[in-house]
Amino acid sequence: MADIIQLLPDHVANQIAAGEVVQRPASVVKELLENAIDAGANTIKLIIKDAGKTLVQVIDDGKGMSTTDARLSFERHATSKIKSADDLFQLNTKGFRGEALASIAAIAHVELKTKQETDDVGNTIQIEGSKVITQEIVVTPKGTSVAVKNLFFNIPARRNFLKSDAVELRHIMDEFHRVALAHPSINFLFYNNGSETFNLPVSNFRQRIVNIFGSKTNEKLVPVNEDTEVLKISGFVGKPEFAKKTRGEQYFFVNNRFIKSAYLNHAIASAFEGLLKNGTHASYFLNLDVDPQTIDINIHPTKTEIKFDDEHTLYAILRSAVKHSLGQFNIAPVLDFDRDPNLDTSYTQQKINIKAPQIEVDRSFNPFKNEPIKTESKPSFSGRQTTSFKPTPNNWDSLYIGVASKEINNNNETSVDFSEVQFESEEQTASMFDNNEVEQANTTYQIHNKYIVSTIKSGMLVIDQYRAHQRVLYEDFLKNLTIKEATSQQLLFPLQLHFSKQDVEIISQLKEDLEFTGFLFSEITKETVEITGVPVGVPESEVSIILEQLISDVENEVPDSNFSAADLLAKSMAKSLAIKTGQALKKDEQEHLVNKLFACKEPNVSPTNKTTFITMSVDELDKKFI
Structure with a gap:
């Protein structure tokens, strides 16, 4: 029987690898930005056209590459980050597989310009579908510029799976935010279709958050800091009253690398328990520094998932640190929800002895002093003492309406005939069991x-x-x-x-x-x-x-063309x-x-x-x- 197993050609293998590494234009943005950071760049410029479908270009002022390195960078598994398998557990760089540029070059038109600081001129390489078209000397500034054009030009099926420009641009912005937040010491610029969208100067972590998400974000942040032998936490969480219905502003950075972790996210949610409304999610921007030997990054092609040696300890430390910060800054409620914080005793007054108040009583106070004194009426000329009565009202006879007659008894007692007295009529309510009225049946129930x-x-x-x-x-x-x-x-x-x-x-x-x-x-x-x-x-x-x-x-x-x-x-x-x-x-x-x-x-x-x-x-x- 003939042999049926054969080696795949390089261009086919590159396209298969590209399916794992490059899912959409945002994947290209992530890989190129990380390469620029590994190159030691101080300023990184990202240029996007048509949501990355036409152009994704990253320009940096890093150390650049030599002629040989520029050519080798597009080969599979060619990297300067690791030399042995042990280096995978001591990673301090972003990329290490050596698949990014090779995968991108297999499905797009790529133009690379690079120059080292010690060289007089640089090099340019043009590749289309893994085929090198030209490689020549060019005048270019120090650093590297990678332009990726016509993504998925040779795989139309993959291009048809791309979403609308608004959705793809949002994914690009998400990747840009993740990289820019993790590196506030680098100046980032973002241009979309010729207009400047972001210009992020070198700053601290808090200022970088504010520059990306708006000036009003500053008042929403609560600092979180915790330093232990296992884990060092620094960053910010959002106040509960500013929680959103979406999970957009949730960022974990482990050793300056953005990750997704449902387990650690649950730790944050547990710390906010009882503080958030139903259906809302807290914002957080947290940097976690751990020993590189205690994590495994090489478990997913996108490198956004990390495996920890001791997740339970990290969970407990993270939960307690966030909860402590919320309580320290009076974000978490106390048991007495009606307590007025203005009535609390300040720390400076707690050790002062309290003196009993001295109350002075005016013992000469007489509440009846100003009351008018009743005087007896003067005797009349007839020698009798008269007594003053209240004046009789003029309409006195109206008080006796309804009284038909008065009978005077022998004992001088007055008897009133109440047979014709009229009383106010009381409102009569219909009986529930009145047979004359039939209660209308309810048509709906909840x-x-x-x-x-x-x-x-x-x-x-x-x-x-x-x-x-x-x-x-x-x-x-x-x-x-x-x-x-x-x-x-x-x-x-x-x-x-x-x-x-x-x-x-x-x-x-x-x-x-x-x-x-x-x-x-x-x-x-x-x-x-x-x-x-x-x-x-x-x-x-x-x-x-x-x-x-x-x-x-x-x-x-995903508002596609049919929506x-x-x-x-x-x-x-x-x-x-x-x-x-x-x-x-x-x-x-x-x-x-x-x-x-x-x-x-x-x-x-x-x-x-x-x-x-x-x-x-x-x-x-x-x-x-x-």
Whole structure:
């Protein structure tokens, strides 16, 4: 039988490796930024065009490469970071596999320019699909410039799987934030389609957070510091009142490398237990310094997952450190929730002996001193003593209306005939068991503040109130967006909301559609959005929640070509404003919701294609009792 196993060609092997390393343009950004950091760069410039599909370029002022190194850098498993397997457990650099540039060159057009400080001229290499097109001498400044053009040009199926520009750009920004936050000592610049998006100067960790997420972030941060033999923690957590519904601002850095860890994230959530509202997540920016020998980074191609030797100890230290910081800065509540902190005794007054107050009493005080003295009336000329009475009212006879007659007894006692006395009539209430009135049967019932039960001819109807209201609101918003007419209610005072730069950019893109739903914007700056009008029925307190949910949906729910921006906007707003599970509804509200649901075009499903109601016939109920 003939041999069937054969070695793959290099270009095929590179494309297979590229499938693991390069998933989208953001993967290229991550690898190139990390290479620039390993090169010792002080300034790194990232240039993006068309969300990285057309161009991803990283320019640094690092140490550069020689002619031989520039050519070898595109070979598989060629690296300067490690020399033996033992080096994998003592890593202090970002990249170490030597697969990044080789994988990128296999699926894109790559142009490399590099020059060392001691050389007079540099080198340039052009590669297309793992094939070296040119390599020649060029005049270039010190450092390295890598331009990746036409990503996935030779794999159209992979290119078709890329999402919209807004989604891909968001992934690029996420990678940029992760690298920039981990290295505040490096100057980062970010250009998107020719305009400068970020210019992050050299600063400390707190200032780097503020420069990325906006100036209002500074007041939301609580410092966390803990130094033990096992783990050193430094960084910040967000105050509970600023918790968001999304997990966007959650960053763990282990030895200056961004990682994802559901286990350590649970430690943070446990420290915030009892402080956060349901459905919200705390923000954190934490640096964890551990011994490189106690972690294994080489367990995932993207190097965002790390295996720790002793996770339980790290969990306990991290949880206690965050909890201590929240308590130290009076973020965590005490047992007495009504306590006024202004009445607490300060530390400087605790050791001072308290003196009993001296009370002076005015013993000569007479409360009756100023009361007028009653004087007896003077005797009349007839010699009799007269007594003063209160004046008799002029309408005295009205007091005796209804008294028909008075009979004077022999004992001079007056008897009154009450037979004709009229009393005020009391309001009579109808009897519950009055046979003349038949109580109208209730048509709807609410169960557990979640489901609405209504009777139908064949049995009963059970409606999920949250999903049903979503469907009603979705069709209303979609109608307003389609006909471009909506009613707006003006705010007495403009509402000013603060967002990060990338969030403001998303709102700017959706501004026109938002105005069709009823929002009115007076000003949009780099970090603030000023709103003067909101859709009718939308409370002012819900505006920020609606916009945050909308931004999250735009980033995560993938508005491809088959999903219009109007459809996504209607879904997002309906999800934010719908009646939540647990909210009690009055009878008329229940009936109104049922009527509005069955007036919709598609009452059977919610905007997310989930069932809104079920029916149960009388026969099915009868079978339950067999």
